Each structure stands twice: as structure tokens, then as C-alpha cells.
Amino acid sequence: MFTIEHEFDATAVTLVDDDQAPLQEDVIINAFASVVTVEQYDERTRKVHKITLSMAQLHDLQAALDLPEGSYRFEAPK
Numbered sequence: 001m002f003t004i005e006h007e008f009d010a011t012a013v014t015l016v017d018d019d020q021a022p023l024q025e026d027v028i029i030n031a032f033a034s035v036v037t038v039e040q041y042d043e044r045t046r047k048v049h050k051i052t053l054s055m056a057q058l059h060d061l062q063a064a065l066d067l068p069e070g071s072y073r074f075e076a077p078k
Helices: 055-064
Strands: 002-006 011-015 027-031 035-042 047-054
Touching: 035 055, 047 055
Parallel strands: none
Antiparallel strands: 002 011, 011 027, 027 035, 035 047
């Protein structure tokens, strides 16, 4: 299950683990104009961990999901 909310400066997508136990904490993805953040609460440390991806990193991640194992580099078109 997931939710989508359009905020003033970002779009927030929350991924809810509603599969079989053991369940993971919700993952919150905030898409801003220049970066994307991924947050998840850690019950062990009682802290929210945040990862910030640049748009280039997000583009690479998107491509990586559809490519076989290996090392890749995108170059700007000439």
C-alpha cells in the first residue's frame, strides 16, 4: 500500500509494508525540485534515518532497476 500527498514544496510518497509479518517501518519519499529524500524510522535506535539523493543519482537508480549486473556511466548527449 502507498499514499501520495502533494505538499507546497514537495510530493510525498509513503510506502506502507502491509505484507506478511515481520513488517518493516513505513518508508517516506519526498520529491523536491532538486533532491529526493528517503526516510525510515528505526525502532532499535528510535531515530529516523534520512538519505538524500540528487536528481542524477535518482536517474541512475531508475536505470539500474532495469539493467543487468555491471558498471555504468551516463554521459550527456553531445
